[in-house]
Amino acid sequence: MKNPLVISLLSLALLSACNTETDTTSSQPAINMAVIDQGALDTFANSLQVEFELVTNVADGQCDKAKHDGLCYQGRLNFTAQEDFYYKDWAIYFSLINPVQTFAAGEFTIAHVNGDLHKISLSKSFSGFRKGETKSLDFRADFWSLAETDLIPNYILAVDETSPVANQGEWQARVIASTRTQVDPETGIEISPFVKEYTEVREQFKRTDTDQTQWATAEVLFARNSAMPASNHQLQTAVIPTPTSVEVIDTEPVVDLSDGIDLKFNQVNKASVAAALQRLDSLGVKLSASGIPVMLQLNEHAGSVEGAYQLDIIDRKITITAANEAGIFYGLQTLAGLIRVTDLTLPAVQIQDQPYYDFRGMFVDVSRNFHSQQFLYDLIDQMAAYKLNKLHLHLADDEGWRLEIPGLEELTEIGSKRCFDLREQTCLLPQLGAGVDPTSPVNGYFTVEQYKQILKYAGERHIQVIPSLDMPGHSRAAIVSMKRRFDKYMGAGDTEKAQQYLLHDPKDTTVYSSVQYYNDNTINACMDSSYAFIAKVMDEVKAMHAEAGYPLTRYHIGADETAGAWVDSPKCQAFIAGNDKLEKAEDLVGYFIERVAQILAERDIEVAGWSDGISHTNPDNMPDVVQANAWGVLSWQGHKSAHQLVNRGWEVVVSSPDVMYFDFPYEADPKEHGYYWASRHTNSEKIFSFMPDNLPAHAEYWLDREDNPYQADDTVQKDEQGNIIHQPMLKGKRFIGIQGQLWSENTRSDDLSEYKIFPRLLALAERAWHSPEWALPYDHNGQIYDRDSHKISQQQHQQRRQQWSNFAATLANKEFAKLELADIHYRIPTAGGKIENGRLQINSAFPGLPLQYRTAESDWLDYTAPVEVTDAEIWVRAKAMTSERAGRALKVK
Numbered sequence: 001m002k003n004p005l006v007i008s009l010l011s012l013a014l015l016s017a018c019n020t021e022t023d024t025t026s027s028q029p030a031i032n033m034a035v036i037d038q039g040a041l042d043t044f045a046n047s048l049q050v051e052f053e054l055v056t057n058v059a060d061g062q063c064d065k066a067k068h069d070g071l072c073y074q075g076r077l078n079f080t081a082q083e084d085f086y087y088k089d090w091a092i093y094f095s096l097i098n099p100v101q102t103f104a105a106g107e108f109t110i111a112h113v114n115g116d117l118h119k120i121s122l123s124k125s126f127s128g129f130r131k132g133e134t135k136s137l138d139f140r141a142d143f144w145s146l147a148e149t150d151l152i153p154n155y156i157l158a159v160d161e162t163s164p165v166a167n168q169g170e171w172q173a174r175v176i177a178s179t180r181t182q183v184d185p186e187t188g189i190e191i192s193p194f195v196k197e198y199t200e201v202r203e204q205f206k207r208t209d210t211d212q213t214q215w216a217t218a219e220v221l222f223a224r225n226s227a228m229p230a231s232n233h234q235l236q237t238a239v240i241p242t243p244t245s246v247e248v249i250d251t252e253p254v255v256d257l258s259d260g261i262d263l264k265f266n267q268v269n270k271a272s273v274a275a276a277l278q279r280l281d282s283l284g285v286k287l288s289a290s291g292i293p294v295m296l297q298l299n300e301h302a303g304s305v306e307g308a309y310q311l312d313i314i315d316r317k318i319t320i321t322a323a324n325e326a327g328i329f330y331g332l333q334t335l336a337g338l339i340r341v342t343d344l345t346l347p348a349v350q351i352q353d354q355p356y357y358d359f360r361g362m363f364v365d366v367s368r369n370f371h372s373q374q375f376l377y378d379l380i381d382q383m384a385a386y387k388l389n390k391l392h393l394h395l396a397d398d399e400g401w402r403l404e405i406p407g408l409e410e411l412t413e414i415g416s417k418r419c420f421d422l423r424e425q426t427c428l429l430p431q432l433g434a435g436v437d438p439t440s441p442v443n444g445y446f447t448v449e450q451y452k453q454i455l456k457y458a459g460e461r462h463i464q465v466i467p468s469l470d471m472p473g474h475s476r477a478a479i480v481s482m483k484r485r486f487d488k489y490m491g492a493g494d495t496e497k498a499q500q501y502l503l504h505d506p507k508d509t510t511v512y513s514s515v516q517y518y519n520d521n522t523i524n525a526c527m528d529s530s531y532a533f534i535a536k537v538m539d540e541v542k543a544m545h546a547e548a549g550y551p552l553t554r555y556h557i558g559a560d561e562t563a564g565a566w567v568d569s570p571k572c573q574a575f576i577a578g579n580d581k582l583e584k585a586e587d588l589v590g591y592f593i594e595r596v597a598q599i600l601a602e603r604d605i606e607v608a609g610w611s612d613g614i615s616h617t618n619p620d621n622m623p624d625v626v627q628a629n630a631w632g633v634l635s636w637q638g639h640k641s642a643h644q645l646v647n648r649g650w651e652v653v654v655s656s657p658d659v660m661y662f663d664f665p666y667e668a669d670p671k672e673h674g675y676y677w678a679s680r681h682t683n684s685e686k687i688f689s690f691m692p693d694n695l696p697a698h699a700e701y702w703l704d705r706e707d708n709p710y711q712a713d714d715t716v717q718k719d720e721q722g723n724i725i726h727q728p729m730l731k732g733k734r735f736i737g738i739q740g741q742l743w744s745e746n747t748r749s750d751d752l753s754e755y756k757i758f759p760r761l762l763a764l765a766e767r768a769w770h771s772p773e774w775a776l777p778y779d780h781n782g783q784i785y786d787r788d789s790h791k792i793s794q795q796q797h798q799q800r801r802q803q804w805s806n807f808a809a810t811l812a813n814k815e816f817a818k819l820e821l822a823d824i825h826y827r828i829p830t831a832g833g834k835i836e837n838g839r840l841q842i843n844s845a846f847p848g849l850p851l852q853y854r855t856a857e858s859d860w861l862d863y864t865a866p867v868e869v870t871d872a873e874i875w876v877r878a879k880a881m882t883s884e885r886a887g888r889a890l891k892v893k
Contacts, residue, residue: 031128033088035165038172040087045157045174047082052151053196056203057144064101064140072101072140077120079136081129089163092120092176093420095152095433097675097745098142099517108137113422115398115431115476115518116152121160144207146680147665148195149673149746152433155179156420173420175435181748186877186886188825189673190752198670205670211706213680216667218876218890222832225843229802231809236347238810239337240762241387241769243353252348255313257339260288268296272325275461276332279385282821283341293317294335296328303327307387307462308354311335313346326462330387337385341817357692359653359737360768361390362761364753365744367397367470367477368432370416370444375750376454379757382824384461386765391458392556392739395446396469398476398514398521399431402445403469405540408501408533410485415477416445424480432745442748452548459550466608467541470558471534472592473514473565473613476521479503482533501533505569512564522565525592526575535599542603554606554627559593559613590616597622611641611652619648629655629739633678635704639695639714640726646733654692654738658682658705660764662756663743666827671888673752675745679705683829684811685845687763688804691775692738699785700792715782728782740764751825758819758826759811766807774799805847812846817881828887833876835892839866842876850879852886860886 034040055074063072095116103110107126111119120137129135145151158173159166181190198204200215214220237246261280265273273296277287295317302310302323309327311334312319320331334353338346362383364371380391395402401415417427418434427438434442446454458465471478482503489498503523514521523530538555545552566572566585576582582591594617597607601623608627615628628645630652632638638656646652654660657678665672668680691697696712704710717726740761747753774796783791819826831851833842842851842863851863855871863876877889 031086033086033126033128036087036090036159040085041090041157041159041171042174043083044081044085044087044090046177048085048157048176049078049080049082049178050155050176050194051078051080051196052076052194053078054145054198054204055138057146057205057207058203062102062140067101068142071143073143073145074138074140075145077137077139078134079129080134081131084129084131086128088122088126089160089165090122090157091160092155092157093173093430094118094120094155094179095431096141097150097152098145101140101142103140104138106137107135110137110139112517114429114520115516117429117431121162146198146205146207146670146676147672147674148192148198148670151192151195152746153179153181153192153194154430154433154435156430156436158420161422173436184888187828187888188751188885189755189888190749207706210708212703213668213707216669216672216681216830218831218833218892220832221667221830221845221890222834222841222843225832225845228805228808228845229798231805231847232802233806233809234347235340235810235813236345237338237349238806238814239334239351240807240810240815241766242772243334243351244770245352247350249314249348249350252314253316254348255292255316255318255346257285257292257344257346260286260291261294261318262289262291263287263294263296265296267298268325268328271460272462273329273332275381275384276329276336279336279381280332283336283339283818284344285336285339295319297321298325298328299323303354305354306358307389309334311349311351311353313349318346326389329384329462333385333387336818337814340814341821355387355389355769356771357735357737357768359390359651359739360388360765361392361466361653361737361739362388362757362764363392363394363655363739363741365394365397365742366402367394367400368744369442369748370400370402371744371750371753372441372444373446373450373454375753377457378754378822378824380454380458380461380463381822382758382761382819383463383765385818386762387769388761388765389463390466390737390739391463392466392468393454394468394470396477397474398516398518399428399434400443400445401469401477401481403451403467403541404445404447405537406448407540408481408485408536410481410488411478412445413481414484415481417443419443425484428477428480433748448544451544455545455548455550459548464554465550466554466556467552468556468558468608469537469541470560471596472523472525472530472589473521473560473562474558475503475523476518478533479520479523499529501536502527502529503533505571508566508569508571510565510568512567514563515561522562523592524569524571525566525588526569526572531595531599534596538599538603538605542605552603552605554608555600556608556627556629557593557596557600559589559609560611562589562613589613590618593617594621597626611645615641615645619650626650627653627736629653630735631655631657631741633658633705634695634698634702634712635710637712639712642695642735643714643727643729646735647727647730651736654695654735655741656695657741658702659686659690660739661741661743662760663741663745663747666760667830669830673746673756675743676705680707682760683845684759684763685804685808687740687760688766688807689800690738690767692735692767693771694776694778696783696785697776697778697791700787700789701797709787711784711786713784714779715784728780729778731780734778738764738768754825755827758824759815762811762815763807772800772803774803808846809848812844812848812881816846816849820880820882825885828878828880828885830888830890831876831878833874833890833892835869835874838868838870840869840874840876840892841866844878846878849881852877852879854889 053076159171309322309331401411417438419427419438420436630642664682665674696714699712852860856873874892878887
């Protein structure tokens with residue numbers, strides 16, 4: 001450690017005399033610059049004020065016309081010093097989701113390091129900071145910035161590794177304090193105070209001049225909420241997800257569960273329903289010999305669909321009948337769904353129910369930013385409560401490897417951590433604003449024992465865990481880890497062991513950039529050591545599943561986004577030359593996936609992958625069972641790849657980003673968290689309104705990412721040679737299910753993860769379990785859909801709106817209180833509000849939530865009816881049902 005120096009003004013002057021750079025460009029007098037020391041670096045990191053300012057999203061002549069059709073935005077970083085600071089040989093490292101194209105000449109320069117990591121260096125004209133002085137750095141970066149959460153926190157101040165002083169002792173990099181995130185005390189959600197607020201002007205809010213997106217202001221939300229019909233269903237019989245049929249028996253008395261339930265298990269294994277009973281207990285329904293009799297019955301004739309059940313509440317007793325224990329479990333969850341936490345009475349009903357889709361999934365990325373075991377437990381509990389049955393667990397990507405693999409310790413010793421180590425000897429680069437602390441919550445991994453615990457926890461709740469360790473792209477964490485393994489064994493003189501699991505060709509000079517701007521994140525497809533690594537990992541993961549009692553039967557290899565790799569790899573050039581089935585490097589993607597699928601098949605594991613990568617394979621070389629996650633954007637004709645894969649006979653899980661990506665914003669507002677490359681607003685109503693069986697038909701009532709109408713063509717299409725390049729789904733083909741996705745690039749906490757998942761997960765469960773009558777059946781003859789095709793009737797549109805209104809009322813008046821009891825940090829919606837004739841009106845997308853308002857001078861006041869207001873500044877918000885947490889406040893204009 002380099003000791004901090006306390007330098008007096010005299011000694012500073014003497015030191016500066018020996019280490020000076022003359023400022024030849026500044027209008028200020030030349031100032032002698034001192035070499036940075038640890039003490040000065042620490043002080044500056046704690047005091048420097050950093051501000052990001054979005055200048056404009058309008059592309060101009062200074063954008064790089066060779067990239068992205070010349071699209072770029074202009075940003076400005078403002079640096080304000082609190083004290084005089086005349087030091088050189090330092091740099092700032094920061095993450096930016098889109099790389100910088102150009103920057104304005106001046107006292108700083110910017111260089112792209114790798115991925116999202118950038119470096120700000122001092123130019124020769126840098127003249128130091130006077131107290132209170134602000135210096136600015138203008139730059140242009142790819143595409144747009146439409147959300148304040150684009151700006152990634154935790155800028156790092158460090159000694160410039162290119163300076164002579166870098167090798168003089170050990171330096172400690174520091175996070176610049178002003179760039180740390182904070183937690184909003186009302187919403188409990190992360191905010192970034194260093195980002196200057198975006199405004200509603202076109203230059204900051206919209207992509208293009210044709211962008212029709214509306215800012216989700218209080219007034220816009222009020223109008224949208226007001227257009228919804230009032231709920232017209234009986235809350236007492238409402239259940240999420242909606243059962244297949246519910247018959248209310250008005251002649252029978254209600255059943256009161258206040259004294260508990262007297263459960264008769266009969267042949268049912270108690271362990272198979274224990275989790276459902278725990279949930280009932282948490283809602284106030286206890287097991288008691290004096291309680292209402294509840295009979296569990298297994299009957300092989302009760303239904304052929306896994307999870308089907310019948311629930312009868314008749315004559316002051318309850319009977320649940322199913323062909324399997326999953327059905328019994330879901331019947332108990334429906335019992336929990338019928339009750340309210342403030343009212344444990346149940347109506348007399350007969351419910352016949354079964355799931356619409358076999359695959360009802362939720363994907364969670366714990367790789368980009370790690371999330372805790374308790375978070376997964378809480379998520380699994382809620383998945384089970386709402387009858388989801390597949391947890392797609394994303395355990396490795398470029399930014400982190402999150403699963404202990406015995407025998408490959410480097411994967412977690414190196415690959416599970418991000419910190420400031422530019423040579424990556426102890427950790428990965430600090431991508432995604434990870435900061436300098438390798439023990440921070442964004443870092444971490446699951447041990448073998450913890451992973452087995454997660455498998456058991458999920459399995460006991462009838463949820464299958466489908467692990468994913470992305471490859472061959474998105475594999476930088478593994479590649480860097482195996483480089484360090486190579487170095488270790490080469491240093492020990494063991495060449496064979498060093499090369500055993502090597503994932504890159506050291507002589508590969510290919511220049512490429514992945515979707516996330518990495519130049520070194522793709523496993524080499526031409527090396528046997530790559531496949532030895534995969535086989536080793538698969539054997540270890542399979543063993544964990546076996547030991548947990550839940551065998552590994554399906555594994556998701558990722559297989560997406562391999563951008564131009566291997567072209568100049570000598571090993572691949574030789575491999576292609578010796579293989580008559582391969583002509584060019586691009587053919588290696590299909591080869592890799594086919595070979596990995598074979599490795600899995602040899603271990604009795606089914607293969608799954610994302611649609612873009614797995615579509616490159618030859619179906620004849622793939623196993624009989626293949627799962628493909630279709631993630632084409634619907635407004636970009638995403639239905640085509642989904643239909644193509646279904647027609648191959650593969651099991652297709654609909655994962656459309658414009659509706660199924662929960663890392664996207666709920667509403668079009670720059671303060672909403674999330675990426676937005678496919679949609680600016682993905683709220684619960686949109687998910688509820690999804691028709692997964694008929695993807696192209698959404699063009700009739702949805703818009704593209706700029707809120708413009710689009711057309712979806714699902715007819716037979718041919719190229720100039722007469723070859724069919726698209727055709728509708730063949731008769732008899734259908735999707736096996738749907739899956740919600742939470743990618744976590746900018747989701748740095750468990751609370752924020754829950755905020756993004758809930759309440760959207762309940763709408764996902766509704767669409768996965770129940771097919772509504774308003775959904776337009778798929779037309780296997782093919783159709784063209786747009787705003788004028790009118791295949792969906794006005795009656796169906798009205799049914800959809802009415803059922804959403806009923807669903808929203810159930811969420812607000814039944815389910816939110818249950819989420820709060822489970823300590824789920826769900827999103828409380830932004831409220832709608834308007835002032836008309838001096839009277840304030842407030843509403844919510846979820847009728848029944850408490851509403852409040854305040855003026856510039858008042859505390860928050862409860863709202864129950866329109867109120868006279870005279871203050872020019874009025875704010876509105878919604879509250880949680882049973883806690884003090886609130887939704888984000890909006891100003892009524």
